[in-house]
Amino acid sequence: MVFEKVIFVLGGAASGKSAYAESLFVGARNPVYIASAQAFDAEMRDKIDLHIKRRGTNWRTLEAPMDAADAIGALRPDESCLFDCATLWLSNHLLAESDLAAEQSRLLAAIRDCKAALVVVSSEVGQGVVPDNALARRFREAQGRLNIELAACAATVVHVVAGLPRALKGELP
Template sequence: MSRVTLVLGGARSGKSRHAEALATRYNQRIYLATAEIIDAEMRERVDLHRAQRGKGWQTLEVPLDLAGALRDADRPGGFILVECITIWINNLIYHDKDVAAELKLLCDTLAKLKGRVVLVSNEVGLGIVPDNALARRFRDEAGRANQALAVAADEVIFVAAGLPMVLKKAKPPARRKPSKTSKRARRG
Protein backbone atom coordinates (compact mmCIF):
# COMPACT_ATOMS: atom_id res chain seq x y z
CA MET A 1 0.00 0.00 0.00
CA SER A 2 1.20 3.51 -0.73
CA ARG A 3 2.20 5.79 2.11
CA VAL A 4 2.30 9.04 0.11
CA THR A 5 -0.11 9.65 -2.77
CA LEU A 6 -0.20 12.69 -5.05
CA VAL A 7 -3.58 13.35 -6.68
CA LEU A 8 -3.40 15.75 -9.65
CA GLY A 9 -6.07 17.19 -11.87
CA GLY A 10 -7.60 20.34 -13.28
CA ALA A 11 -10.20 22.55 -11.62
CA ARG A 12 -13.42 20.63 -10.96
CA SER A 13 -11.85 17.40 -12.23
CA GLY A 14 -12.97 15.33 -9.23
CA LYS A 15 -9.49 15.16 -7.68
CA SER A 16 -10.63 16.28 -4.22
CA ARG A 17 -13.53 13.83 -4.15
CA HIS A 18 -11.16 11.03 -5.16
CA ALA A 19 -8.59 12.03 -2.51
CA GLU A 20 -11.26 12.15 0.22
CA ALA A 21 -12.54 8.71 -0.83
CA LEU A 22 -9.08 7.27 -0.09
CA ALA A 23 -9.67 8.09 3.60
CA THR A 24 -12.83 6.04 4.11
CA ARG A 25 -11.19 3.16 5.95
CA TYR A 26 -9.26 5.37 8.38
CA ASN A 27 -10.65 6.38 11.76
CA GLN A 28 -8.18 9.20 12.36
CA ARG A 29 -8.53 11.68 9.47
CA ILE A 30 -6.84 15.06 9.40
CA TYR A 31 -7.48 17.66 6.72
CA LEU A 32 -4.70 20.22 6.29
CA ALA A 33 -6.34 23.16 4.52
CA THR A 34 -3.92 25.58 2.87
CA ALA A 35 -6.46 28.22 1.79
CA GLU A 36 -6.44 31.61 3.46
CA ILE A 37 -9.95 32.98 3.84
CA ILE A 38 -9.69 36.49 2.42
CA ASP A 39 -13.30 37.30 1.50
CA ALA A 40 -16.93 36.16 1.79
CA GLU A 41 -16.82 34.09 -1.40
CA MET A 42 -13.81 32.13 -0.10
CA ARG A 43 -15.61 31.62 3.24
CA GLU A 44 -18.59 30.14 1.34
CA ARG A 45 -16.30 27.77 -0.58
CA VAL A 46 -14.59 26.59 2.60
CA ASP A 47 -17.94 26.07 4.37
CA LEU A 48 -19.27 24.11 1.39
CA HIS A 49 -16.16 21.88 1.28
CA ARG A 50 -16.46 21.16 5.03
CA ALA A 51 -20.13 20.25 4.66
CA GLN A 52 -19.39 17.95 1.70
CA ARG A 53 -16.60 16.20 3.62
CA GLY A 54 -18.91 15.45 6.50
CA LYS A 55 -18.01 14.53 10.04
CA GLY A 56 -15.00 12.52 11.06
CA TRP A 57 -12.38 15.00 9.90
CA GLN A 58 -10.18 17.21 12.04
CA THR A 59 -9.45 20.34 9.99
CA LEU A 60 -6.31 22.41 10.52
CA GLU A 61 -5.67 25.62 8.59
CA VAL A 62 -2.08 25.66 7.36
CA PRO A 63 -1.41 28.41 4.82
CA LEU A 64 2.42 28.36 5.06
CA ASP A 65 4.19 25.85 7.35
CA LEU A 66 3.01 22.68 5.66
CA ALA A 67 6.05 20.57 6.61
CA GLY A 68 5.68 21.54 10.27
CA ALA A 69 1.95 20.80 10.26
CA LEU A 70 2.57 17.38 8.70
CA ARG A 71 5.17 16.53 11.36
CA ASP A 72 2.77 17.63 14.12
CA ALA A 73 -0.24 15.75 12.71
CA ASP A 74 1.57 12.53 11.74
CA ARG A 75 0.47 9.37 13.55
CA PRO A 76 1.04 5.70 12.67
CA GLY A 77 -2.21 4.43 11.19
CA GLY A 78 -3.48 7.97 10.62
CA PHE A 79 -4.57 9.66 7.41
CA ILE A 80 -3.65 13.22 6.41
CA LEU A 81 -5.13 14.96 3.39
CA VAL A 82 -3.40 18.13 2.16
CA GLU A 83 -5.71 20.36 0.12
CA CYS A 84 -4.09 21.86 -1.85
CA ILE A 85 -0.50 22.24 -2.98
CA THR A 86 -1.22 24.93 -5.59
CA ILE A 87 -2.93 27.18 -3.05
CA TRP A 88 0.06 26.62 -0.74
CA ILE A 89 2.40 27.66 -3.59
CA ASN A 90 0.26 30.79 -4.11
CA ASN A 91 0.54 31.61 -0.39
CA LEU A 92 4.32 31.17 -0.42
CA ILE A 93 4.67 33.51 -3.40
CA TYR A 94 2.28 36.08 -1.87
CA HIS A 95 4.17 36.07 1.45
CA ASP A 96 7.54 36.27 -0.39
CA LYS A 97 8.80 32.89 0.90
CA ASP A 98 11.48 30.80 -0.78
CA VAL A 99 9.29 28.31 -2.68
CA ALA A 100 12.16 25.97 -3.61
CA ALA A 101 13.37 25.76 0.00
CA GLU A 102 9.85 25.14 1.33
CA LEU A 103 9.26 22.46 -1.32
CA LYS A 104 12.51 20.69 -0.42
CA LEU A 105 11.53 20.80 3.26
CA LEU A 106 8.12 19.32 2.38
CA CYS A 107 9.65 16.48 0.32
CA ASP A 108 12.19 15.72 3.08
CA THR A 109 9.36 15.65 5.64
CA LEU A 110 7.20 13.31 3.55
CA ALA A 111 10.02 10.73 3.56
CA LYS A 112 9.97 10.60 7.37
CA LEU A 113 6.24 10.36 8.09
CA LYS A 114 4.66 7.23 9.57
CA GLY A 115 1.02 7.68 8.53
CA ARG A 116 -0.74 7.87 5.18
CA VAL A 117 -0.59 11.21 3.36
CA VAL A 118 -2.56 12.28 0.29
CA LEU A 119 -1.58 15.53 -1.42
CA VAL A 120 -3.99 17.25 -3.82
CA SER A 121 -2.62 19.58 -6.49
CA ASN A 122 -3.83 21.27 -9.64
CA GLU A 123 -2.15 20.49 -12.93
CA VAL A 124 -1.86 24.04 -14.25
CA GLY A 125 0.47 23.44 -17.18
CA LEU A 126 -2.08 22.13 -19.67
CA GLY A 127 -3.45 25.51 -20.72
CA ILE A 128 -2.13 28.55 -22.51
CA VAL A 129 0.97 30.46 -21.41
CA PRO A 130 -0.17 33.15 -18.96
CA ASP A 131 0.06 36.75 -20.15
CA ASN A 132 1.88 38.19 -17.13
CA ALA A 133 5.06 37.48 -15.19
CA LEU A 134 3.40 36.68 -11.85
CA ALA A 135 1.02 34.14 -13.41
CA ARG A 136 3.90 32.55 -15.34
CA ARG A 137 5.93 32.33 -12.14
CA PHE A 138 3.01 30.65 -10.35
CA ARG A 139 2.55 28.15 -13.20
CA ASP A 140 6.28 27.36 -13.21
CA GLU A 141 6.49 26.97 -9.40
CA ALA A 142 3.41 24.73 -9.37
CA GLY A 143 4.82 22.59 -12.17
CA ARG A 144 8.15 22.19 -10.39
CA ALA A 145 6.32 21.32 -7.16
CA ASN A 146 4.18 18.68 -8.87
CA GLN A 147 7.29 17.11 -10.43
CA ALA A 148 9.18 17.01 -7.11
CA LEU A 149 6.17 15.63 -5.24
CA ALA A 150 5.62 12.98 -7.92
CA VAL A 151 9.16 11.76 -7.30
CA ALA A 152 8.64 11.79 -3.51
CA ALA A 153 5.26 10.03 -3.70
CA ASP A 154 4.76 6.28 -3.74
CA GLU A 155 1.73 6.69 -5.98
CA VAL A 156 0.56 9.42 -8.40
CA ILE A 157 -3.00 9.63 -9.70
CA PHE A 158 -4.28 12.01 -12.36
CA VAL A 159 -8.03 12.72 -12.31
CA ALA A 160 -9.89 13.96 -15.39
CA ALA A 161 -13.71 14.12 -15.67
CA GLY A 162 -13.94 12.30 -12.35
CA LEU A 163 -11.92 9.35 -13.65
CA PRO A 164 -8.69 8.46 -11.81
CA MET A 165 -5.74 7.33 -13.90
CA VAL A 166 -2.71 5.87 -12.15
CA LEU A 167 0.51 7.49 -13.38
CA LYS A 168 2.79 5.90 -10.78
CA LYS A 169 1.88 2.76 -8.91
CA ALA A 170 3.12 1.97 -5.43
CA LYS A 171 5.59 -0.88 -5.36
CA PRO A 172 4.43 -3.88 -3.33
CA PRO A 173 6.38 -4.53 -0.14
CA ALA A 174 9.51 -6.57 -0.73
CA ARG A 175 9.23 -10.18 0.32
CA ARG A 176 11.87 -11.36 2.74
CA LYS A 177 14.18 -13.95 1.35
CA PRO A 178 14.59 -16.95 3.63
CA SER A 179 17.97 -17.13 5.25
CA LYS A 180 20.30 -20.06 4.55
CA THR A 181 19.66 -21.32 8.06
CA SER A 182 15.90 -21.52 7.49
CA LYS A 183 16.42 -23.37 4.17
CA ARG A 184 18.54 -25.99 5.95
CA ALA A 185 15.96 -26.34 8.68
CA ARG A 186 13.22 -27.04 6.11
CA ARG A 187 15.33 -29.68 4.36
CA GLY A 188 15.55 -31.39 7.60
Protein backbone atom coordinates in the same frame (compact mmCIF):
# COMPACT_ATOMS: atom_id res chain seq x y z
CA MET B 1 13.20 8.22 -3.28
CA VAL B 2 9.64 6.87 -3.33
CA PHE B 3 7.60 7.03 -0.12
CA GLU B 4 5.25 4.05 0.04
CA LYS B 5 2.66 5.84 2.17
CA VAL B 6 2.24 8.80 -0.22
CA ILE B 7 -0.53 9.14 -2.81
CA PHE B 8 -0.37 12.20 -5.05
CA VAL B 9 -3.67 13.32 -6.64
CA LEU B 10 -3.34 15.76 -9.51
CA GLY B 11 -5.92 17.45 -11.72
CA GLY B 12 -7.17 20.68 -13.17
CA ALA B 13 -9.42 23.20 -11.43
CA ALA B 14 -12.85 21.74 -10.59
CA SER B 15 -11.76 18.34 -11.95
CA GLY B 16 -13.01 16.36 -8.95
CA LYS B 17 -9.56 15.77 -7.50
CA SER B 18 -10.46 16.80 -3.95
CA ALA B 19 -13.66 14.73 -3.91
CA TYR B 20 -11.68 11.75 -5.20
CA ALA B 21 -8.97 12.25 -2.58
CA GLU B 22 -11.59 12.53 0.17
CA SER B 23 -13.19 9.27 -1.03
CA LEU B 24 -9.94 7.46 -0.20
CA PHE B 25 -10.64 8.12 3.49
CA VAL B 26 -14.02 6.38 3.75
CA GLY B 27 -13.79 4.30 6.90
CA ALA B 28 -10.38 5.70 7.84
CA ARG B 29 -9.59 6.02 11.52
CA ASN B 30 -8.19 9.32 12.74
CA PRO B 31 -8.38 11.25 9.46
CA VAL B 32 -6.60 14.60 9.45
CA TYR B 33 -7.15 17.37 6.92
CA ILE B 34 -4.37 19.88 6.39
CA ALA B 35 -5.95 22.92 4.77
CA SER B 36 -3.92 25.49 2.87
CA ALA B 37 -6.84 27.64 1.69
CA GLN B 38 -7.59 31.03 3.15
CA ALA B 39 -11.05 32.61 2.87
CA PHE B 40 -10.42 36.13 1.64
CA ASP B 41 -13.90 36.42 0.11
CA ALA B 42 -17.38 34.88 0.28
CA GLU B 43 -16.85 32.63 -2.74
CA MET B 44 -13.79 31.01 -1.15
CA ARG B 45 -15.61 30.70 2.21
CA ASP B 46 -18.42 28.86 0.39
CA LYS B 47 -15.91 26.52 -1.26
CA ILE B 48 -14.23 25.78 2.08
CA ASP B 49 -17.64 25.15 3.70
CA LEU B 50 -18.51 22.71 0.90
CA HIS B 51 -15.32 20.75 1.55
CA ILE B 52 -16.01 20.67 5.30
CA LYS B 53 -19.57 19.46 4.78
CA ARG B 54 -18.46 16.81 2.28
CA ARG B 55 -15.82 15.43 4.66
CA GLY B 56 -18.10 15.15 7.66
CA THR B 57 -17.45 15.60 11.35
CA ASN B 58 -14.94 12.83 12.03
CA TRP B 59 -11.99 14.77 10.55
CA ARG B 60 -9.49 16.79 12.55
CA THR B 61 -8.66 19.91 10.54
CA LEU B 62 -5.35 21.75 10.73
CA GLU B 63 -5.27 25.11 9.01
CA ALA B 64 -1.78 25.51 7.62
CA PRO B 65 -1.75 28.00 4.76
CA MET B 66 2.00 28.47 5.16
CA ASP B 67 3.18 25.76 7.57
CA ALA B 68 2.15 22.50 5.93
CA ALA B 69 5.62 21.05 6.57
CA ASP B 70 5.20 21.51 10.33
CA ALA B 71 1.66 20.09 10.27
CA ILE B 72 2.77 17.04 8.27
CA GLY B 73 5.75 16.57 10.56
CA ALA B 74 3.47 16.44 13.61
CA LEU B 75 1.30 13.59 12.27
CA ARG B 76 1.17 10.32 14.19
CA PRO B 77 1.50 6.82 12.69
CA ASP B 78 -2.14 6.01 13.59
CA GLU B 79 -3.42 8.94 11.51
CA SER B 80 -4.22 9.26 7.81
CA CYS B 81 -3.84 12.70 6.30
CA LEU B 82 -5.17 14.62 3.34
CA PHE B 83 -3.15 17.73 2.44
CA ASP B 84 -5.36 19.85 0.19
CA CYS B 85 -3.78 21.50 -1.57
CA ALA B 86 -0.17 22.03 -2.54
CA THR B 87 -1.23 24.62 -5.12
CA LEU B 88 -2.75 27.03 -2.62
CA TRP B 89 0.17 26.40 -0.27
CA LEU B 90 2.55 27.39 -3.07
CA SER B 91 0.44 30.45 -3.96
CA ASN B 92 0.52 31.58 -0.34
CA HIS B 93 4.31 31.36 -0.29
CA LEU B 94 4.71 33.03 -3.66
CA LEU B 95 2.55 35.98 -2.63
CA ALA B 96 4.39 36.23 0.71
CA GLU B 97 7.66 36.35 -1.25
CA SER B 98 9.01 33.34 0.62
CA ASP B 99 12.10 31.48 -0.52
CA LEU B 100 10.22 28.94 -2.66
CA ALA B 101 13.14 26.55 -3.00
CA ALA B 102 13.66 26.44 0.77
CA GLU B 103 9.94 26.02 1.50
CA GLN B 104 9.62 23.28 -1.12
CA SER B 105 12.62 21.47 0.40
CA ARG B 106 11.01 21.71 3.86
CA LEU B 107 7.73 20.36 2.53
CA LEU B 108 9.36 17.44 0.71
CA ALA B 109 11.44 16.58 3.79
CA ALA B 110 8.29 16.55 5.93
CA ILE B 111 6.59 14.26 3.42
CA ARG B 112 9.64 11.99 3.38
CA ASP B 113 9.67 11.75 7.19
CA CYS B 114 5.88 11.57 7.62
CA LYS B 115 4.76 8.82 9.97
CA ALA B 116 1.15 8.78 8.69
CA ALA B 117 -0.38 7.67 5.41
CA LEU B 118 -0.57 10.83 3.31
CA VAL B 119 -2.59 11.97 0.30
CA VAL B 120 -1.43 15.21 -1.33
CA VAL B 121 -3.70 17.10 -3.74
CA SER B 122 -2.35 19.55 -6.31
CA SER B 123 -3.49 21.32 -9.45
CA GLU B 124 -2.10 20.68 -12.91
CA VAL B 125 -1.50 24.17 -14.27
CA GLY B 126 0.72 23.53 -17.27
CA GLN B 127 -1.85 22.53 -19.87
CA GLY B 128 -3.27 25.98 -20.55
CA VAL B 129 -2.03 29.00 -22.41
CA VAL B 130 1.16 30.80 -21.44
CA PRO B 131 0.18 33.42 -18.85
CA ASP B 132 0.45 37.04 -19.92
CA ASN B 133 2.28 38.31 -16.82
CA ALA B 134 5.49 37.53 -15.01
CA LEU B 135 3.90 36.57 -11.66
CA ALA B 136 1.55 34.06 -13.30
CA ARG B 137 4.40 32.59 -15.37
CA ARG B 138 6.56 32.32 -12.23
CA PHE B 139 3.71 30.55 -10.41
CA ARG B 140 3.12 28.13 -13.30
CA GLU B 141 6.80 27.22 -13.43
CA ALA B 142 7.05 26.79 -9.66
CA GLN B 143 3.88 24.67 -9.57
CA GLY B 144 5.19 22.49 -12.38
CA ARG B 145 8.47 21.91 -10.53
CA LEU B 146 6.64 21.15 -7.27
CA ASN B 147 4.31 18.69 -9.01
CA ILE B 148 7.27 16.92 -10.61
CA GLU B 149 8.92 16.49 -7.19
CA LEU B 150 5.68 15.33 -5.53
CA ALA B 151 5.05 12.80 -8.30
CA ALA B 152 8.62 11.52 -8.08
CA CYS B 153 8.38 10.81 -4.36
CA ALA B 154 4.86 9.34 -4.30
CA ALA B 155 4.23 5.60 -4.58
CA THR B 156 0.97 6.32 -6.39
CA VAL B 157 0.09 9.23 -8.68
CA VAL B 158 -3.53 9.68 -9.76
CA HIS B 159 -4.66 12.15 -12.42
CA VAL B 160 -8.33 13.17 -12.14
CA VAL B 161 -10.17 14.55 -15.17
CA ALA B 162 -13.95 15.18 -15.16
CA GLY B 163 -14.19 13.27 -11.89
CA LEU B 164 -12.52 10.19 -13.37
CA PRO B 165 -9.29 8.95 -11.76
CA ARG B 166 -6.51 7.41 -13.81
CA ALA B 167 -3.34 5.96 -12.30
CA LEU B 168 -0.22 7.52 -13.77
CA LYS B 169 2.07 5.67 -11.36
CA GLY B 170 1.22 2.65 -9.24
CA GLU B 171 -2.30 1.30 -8.94
CA LEU B 172 -5.54 3.12 -8.13
CA PRO B 173 -6.24 2.78 -4.42
